[in-house]
Amino acid sequence: MMTTSDALPVEAAASTDERPSRAPVWRSFLRPVPATAAVVVVISLLSAIFASQLSALSGNDPFTYHADALGPDTSPTGFFGGVSAEHWFGVEPGTGRDLFSLVVHGARVSLLVGIASTVLATVIGVVLGIVAGAVGGIVEKLVDFATDVTLGFPFLIFAIALSALFPLEAPRALLLTLVIGMFGWPGIARVVAAETRVIVQQPYVVASRVMGARFGHLFRHQVLPNVASTVIVYSCISLPGRISAEATLSFLGVGVLPPTPSWGRSIGDAISWLLVDPAFLLFPAAALFVVTFSFNILGDTLRDALDPRGVR
């Protein structure tokens, strides 16, 4: 039988993706583009963790309204959205909140939801994939059907629809993580199931089964290490998509709620200010793009370095 403790090594395996142990993998990250991407990712992670300290560095926080930085039409006064020594990225039109603090704090929600939902999707996908591939028969058919049903849901539409159900005081970041994670597992489950089917027919697996190895043993010592590189690459490649899924929902106004800073929501707010203050769009959009782009580069580099079958 499978227990939660059997699922734990998956998480452990997924978290090693930043530090692969094999030397050639390391080397491929030393080229300029992947190296820059890695630096950006580290910076974004650090700014998510130390958001408060970073914005304190500029003497601001993301919640204070600076009415003095706004003109009579409540758009920021001064150059490029009110960029100044005091407000490094200018201020948010309408409220006068410090945009630098908003962008730095926005990394929190984006990365938290992106990483947590990827971990959730990966754990579900790996467990279901291995069970389906190893057990076969009716179990495999059931997992297959569940995959089809999950893919049959229009993800974005359904996520928007679900938001109507959430009460205002519900923890939005957690709900977003759950929704994005619960709909993200089919891809990885299919890849893992296909690989598992091959692995369990290998002579050494059959031999250890004959010698009485239990499912937990097969799961941990024979299947998991063999699918690990695929799983790591797949979750890395799908991470940026989940970051932009969170941003998309927040952009549409059904993600995290004010006053929690979020890149997607800031970009959504920018729609009504495009004519007078395009700078308000640029800073959060640039942050979102640069971080997604860097994660994509890292994922591609890792895939090329590990080159597991089944993930292209």
Place this chain on the structure above:
Amino acid sequence: MALSLQRVARSLGVLLVVVGLTFAIFYVAPIDPALRMCGKPCSPEDLEAARGFMGFDKPWWVQLGTFLGAIVTGRTFGSADVVVECAAPCLGYSFQLHQPVTALLADRFPVSLSIALGAVALQAVFGIAAGALAARRQGGILDRVVTGVSVIAASAPAFVVGLLAVVVFALRLDLLPSGGYEPFTEGPLEWARHLVLPWATLAFLNGAIYARLVRSSMIEQLGLDYVRTARASGLSERRIDRYALRNLALPLTTLIALDIGALLGGTVITERIFGQPGLGALLLDATSTADLPVIVGTTLVGSLLIVLANLSADLARPLLDRRLARGGRSRRPSTATTLPDQNPQETTS
């Protein structure tokens, strides 16, 4: 034939489960549409009457049965003096907008369809062309440009690209309208002018996926023995390209079908940016007013489109690959294992 029937049955099964789950989730939810209809002050008797009128007084599985039946036979809400008719195919009745959900959806669908079909056509043409040209001169300037742009497009969120397009082409250059929608029947030119920006936005992002797929598969094809033989027998390079591209028909058709199926997922974003009254806009409005029948109806239409697209891609498979028509078994009809998983909202919506 038997295989096709099996696929149709499976699709129906998936659709039924999706409907059932959606219904269960939304009708056990802590939202009471009857509260909105009951008026103020709302006495418990009035509330009960409103629930009875809307059919919310029954358990959810009975409601699900009624709902499914109404798709075929239509439905009448209320009884005696006040009656609301909902003709088949009835997907519920919006008591906030005072219209059957089917009518609301039919009203908005052409907008979303216009956006999606144009975008899919553009992205297929440009994506395939870019990918094929890049593969022809692998490592050349064009190849590097295509590869670079496709990496950028894979990371750029649709709403960022769309907003930048508005700022540049509508607000700064003043070339195109920044939004709105004109029906095709009012004049194709105006219709197209209002849709160019959403088309281009979606096509830029999704076209990158086509370009990547075509490029890598073409490079693979051009390295195969049949191409070497064709070259040795003196066939023109154009002819060889055509043969190579023909072998991509299967994955490309699948990709196009899935993109059309996922149309709602992409258009909900552009509808918000460009202020177009499509299904996505309807859903967002319904979400803010907690108009459950509309929310459920839109979700179901979205799911129906996806399932139909998957099914037609599956059924088209044997037509495109003769080996499958002779009873050979297709590799698992999934795109998840054969296509790069770019964005969850792209591939699963």
